[in-house]
Amino acid sequence: MTGISILGVSYAFPSTSRGVEELALDGRLRSEPERLKQAGFNRIHIAEQESPYELGLASAQAVLDESGVDPDDIGLVLYSGAAGETAFHPGNVTNIERSALRTADRNRFPATRLQFDLGLENASVIGVDQLGGTNLFGAIRVARSLCLTEGISHALCVSTDFMPTDSVRETIFTCTSDAACSVIVGQDRGRNRIVASRHVTKGFFWEADRLRDEILGAYFPNAQLIIGKTLDDAGWSADDVDWVIPHNVNLRSWELVLKLAGMRNARLWSRNVPRDGHTLADNFINLRDALESGSVRGGERVLLFGYGYGAHWTAIAMEA
Amino acid sequence: MMVDRILITGATGLLGGLLLRSLSVKYPEADILVMVREPKRWIEYLSGFGLMDRRVAPVAGDLLVPGVGLTPEARAALGGRFSSIIHLAADTCLTSDLEQARAVNVEGTRQLLEATEVGGSPFCLVSTALVAGLRTGRIMESDLPSRAGWANAHEQSKAEAEEVVRSSGRDFTIMRSSPIVCDTSAGRVTRYSPLFQLLRFIHAGFTPVLPGRADSPVDVVPADFVADAIRDLAFRRETRGATFHLCAGEGAATLENIIEWSWEVWSEDPLWRRRSITSPVLTDFYTYQLFETAALETGDAPLVRLFSQMGGLVPHFAHAKHFDTSGADAALGYRAPSVSSYWRAIAAEVNRSVGTGALESAA
Numbered sequence: 082m083t084g085i086s087i088l089g090v091s092y093a094f095p096s097t098s099r100g101v102e103e104l105a106l107d108g109r110l111r112s113e114p115e116r117l118k119q120a121g122f123n124r125i126h127i128a129e130q131e132s133p134y135e136l137g138l139a140s141a142q143a144v145l146d147e148s149g150v151d152p153d154d155i156g157l158v159l160y161s162g163a164a165g166e167t168a169f170h171p172g173n174v175t176n177i178e179r180s181a182l183r184t185a186d187r188n189r190f191p192a193t194r195l196q197f198d199l200g201l202e203n204a205s206v207i208g209v210d211q212l213g214g215t216n217l218f219g220a221i222r223v224a225r226s227l228c229l230t231e232g233i234s235h236a237l238c239v240s241t242d243f244m245p246t247d248s249v250r251e252t253i254f255t256c257t258s259d260a261a262c263s264v265i266v267g268q269d270r271g272r273n274r275i276v277a278s279r280h281v282t283k284g285f286f287w288e289a290d291r292l293r294d295e296i297l298g299a300y301f302p303n304a305q306l307i308i309g310k311t312l313d314d315a316g317w318s319a320d321d322v323d324w325v326i327p328h329n330v331n332l333r334s335w336e337l338v339l340k341l342a343g344m345r346n347a348r349l350w351s352r353n354v355p356r357d358g359h360t361l362a363d364n365f366i367n368l369r370d371a372l373e374s375g376s377v378r379g380g381e382r383v384l385l386f387g388y389g390y391g392a393h394w395t396a397i398a399m400e401a
Numbered sequence: 402m403m404v405d406r407i408l409i410t411g412a413t414g415l416l417g418g419l420l421l422r423s424l425s426v427k428y429p430e431a432d433i434l435v436m437v438r439e440p441k442r443w444i445e446y447l448s449g450f451g452l453m454d455r456r457v458a459p460v461a462g463d464l465l466v467p468g469v470g471l472t473p474e475a476r477a478a479l480g481g482r483f484s485s486i487i488h489l490a491a492d493t494c495l496t497s498d499l500e501q502a503r504a505v506n507v508e509g510t511r512q513l514l515e516a517t518e519v520g521g522s523p524f525c526l527v528s529t530a531l532v533a534g535l536r537t538g539r540i541m542e543s544d545l546p547s548r549a550g551w552a553n554a555h556e557q558s559k560a561e562a563e564e565v566v567r568s569s570g571r572d573f574t575i576m577r578s579s580p581i582v583c584d585t586s587a588g589r590v591t592r593y594s595p596l597f598q599l600l601r602f603i604h605a606g607f608t609p610v611l612p613g614r615a616d617s618p619v620d621v622v623p624a625d626f627v628a629d630a631i632r633d634l635a636f637r638r639e640t641r642g643a644t645f646h647l648c649a650g651e652g653a654a655t656l657e658n659i660i661e662w663s664w665e666v667w668s669e670d671p672l673w674r675r676r677s678i679t680s681p682v683l684t685d686f687y688t689y690q691l692f693e694t695a696a697l698e699t700g701d702a703p704l705v706r707l708f709s710q711m712g713g714l715v716p717h718f719a720h721a722k723h724f725d726t727s728g729a730d731a732a733l734g735y736r737a738p739s740v741s742s743y744w745r746a747i748a749a750e751v752n753r754s755v756g757t758g759a760l761e762s763a764a
């Protein structure tokens with residue numbers, strides 16, 4: 082079997098977590114906590130002590146250790162998430178020195194430091210950015226393509242997704258956590274092969290707050306379209322999908338996406354929604370847990386669908 | 402038949418104005434009495450219409466007041482014989498609750514029948530094709546209103562008004578119009594119908610789903626066709642007791658057609674095209690209702706507004722109906738223009754009026 086597979090996934094959450102009632106009391110939600118609970122949310126993780134870089138490094142180290150991939154075999158690092166100086170400070174540091182931006186210190190890149198800290202001497206480094214919740218999908222898309230065209234055997238994709246500690250934690254009826262997640266993509270070893278992937282960008286929606294109602298209107302038709310195209314590319318019908326590995330947005334919306342996409346047999350792996358809330362890498366965090374828990378078994382057909390501000394709709398069809 | 406005296410209610414409305422003009426052209430010698438709520442406003446209205454020199458006189462009446470609120474003189478005037486009483490006045494708002502809608506449309510009709518009982522004049526009720534409610538399939542003109550449920554209180558109250566007229570013992574004609582989408586067969590628009598508001602949402606990309614299938618019929622008509630058809634049917638003895646569909650019938654469009662034609666027109670506007678708005682997903686009614694429930698659950702004001710404004714209309718797309726118009730076709734000798742002949746003008750008007758903000762302020 083040839084192709085590109087997901088060879089390992091690891092993630093790291095910060096040590097602090099908060100319940101939705103607590104967040105409401107702190108004024109960090111827009112909706113009533115009850116409504117968010119109905120939508121599936123209970124707790125989220127908030128980085129107070131840890132920096133994005135620390136969590137990114139921890140998740141990357143873990144995926145290397147767990148997958149057994151030799152660091153020398155990593156030919157590419159794709160880093161997405163907190164950029165520049167912000168990557169090195171915990172979420173509760175809000176006044177990052179602007180002076181750092183005026184000197185060569187502005188070039189203290191977390192992506193290259195990661196290569197150094199992990200000892201990935203054979204890897205070239207690329208930053209993937211500005212894809213919102215589809216950052217990691219974007220990184221995997223580029224990695225898959227470069228593995229196929231440049232013969233790279235393994236690529237490490239790292240996402241570190243943070244908000245300042247005191248941010249409002251709700252966007253469009255969804256509660257958001259801080260997290261880091263790392264994925265190793267490489268030449269197929271018979272499991273978790275990426276069968277197809279699709280991505281669509283609609284720049285009109287770049288102003289997320291101002292165009293909130295338009296984004297809500299566009300979310301579902303575009304979800305249906307991108308899922309349909311991905312399934313077509315995979316040569317699957319909607320009924321062939323065994324599992325949908327979601328991004329952890331409002332569960333109600335998932336019920337609707339599944340219906341619109343006509344995936345009648347698919348089960349939604351939603352265990353982590355109340356535990357972890359939404360992160361920019363949640364599809365992959367969920368994928369790892371779904372595989373590890375034995376819910377998703379070898380050979381099953383899995384669809385990952387995500388949305389990112391900007392706006393982007395993306396999906397991966399994967400054979401577990 | 403000799404047409405010398407006509408009573409019209411609802412003459413200040415969209416259809417009423419066009420009908421009045423049409424009648425005064427065809428029957429220049431007839432005396433036309435219009436029952437209006439505010440005769441003072443009527444004078445203004447009439448001059449705007451250029452009908453000052455015609456034999457049109459107002460009489461004050463309000464369907465919400467017992468006895469239609471008529472003065473003794475007005476009661477005497479209404480008690481005389483008319484060639485036809487054409488009853489258009491109605492609560493036409495699709496978001497009215499049942500009590501409000503019944504008060505004007507059912508009780509008001511009953512009161513008008515009573516107030517004009519002495520003369521025993523033939524009574525024409527202008528009703529809506531949507532008295533078919535949530536029925537599906539071919540709807541015949543002879544079919545009685547729905548027992549399959551309703552999309553809104555307006556259509557339910559109009560169905561009950563039909564019943565009041567049918568059981569009144571008066572000579573009657575019932576004319577059921579499809580939703581009116583524009584004034585003229587050329588697609589000119591002076592008032593934005595609820596369908597326009599739905600098109601505004603679609604144009605803006607606010608509408609994620611619509612219930613229905615690609616081939617669900619969209620049966621709409623221009624007001625001038627309906628006005629002319631009322632004029633031509635209201636005075637016929639031979640069709641008394643009949644019900645007519647003033648609908649597009651065979652000329653109806655489909656949901657897919659109207660989305661496609663609208664996209665064609667809107668895409669000509671580079672600003673709109675660049676937004677790459679995706680057309681709503683057509684889905685079954687159950688899934689649409691899931692959306693509605695989810696939207697209401699969020700309590701989010703724009704979402705709640707969107708679904709409540711769509712709610713009175715869109716269930717019909719999911720309850721596909723073909724209106725048979727053979728009775729009206731035979732009696733009239735002409736048909737409603739096909740929706741395809743003017744839809745592009747409608748779509749262009751949506752794009753234009755969204756641009757000027759007129760459509761939003763009319764909501």
Ligand SMILES: NC(=O)c1ccc[n+]([C@@H]2O[C@H](COP(=O)([O-])OP(=O)(O)OC[C@H]3O[C@@H](n4cnc5c(N)ncnc54)[C@H](OP(=O)(O)O)[C@@H]3O)[C@@H](O)[C@H]2O)c1
Nearest residue numbers: 411413414415416463464465489490491493529578580581
């Ligand atoms: N428009 C459509 O799409 C459509 C489709 C099918 C059937 N129809 C039927 O056609 C008829 C006319 O529709 P339209 O669109 O022309 O209506 P419209 O523009 O909304 O006008 C309604 C008319 O009814 C009058 N009216 C309302 N409440 C009244 C009351 N309590 N007492 C006396 N008069 C009252 C209004 O007078 P004021 O000026 O004083 O408010 C106005 O003249 C209605 O029976 C409607 O059900 C319309």
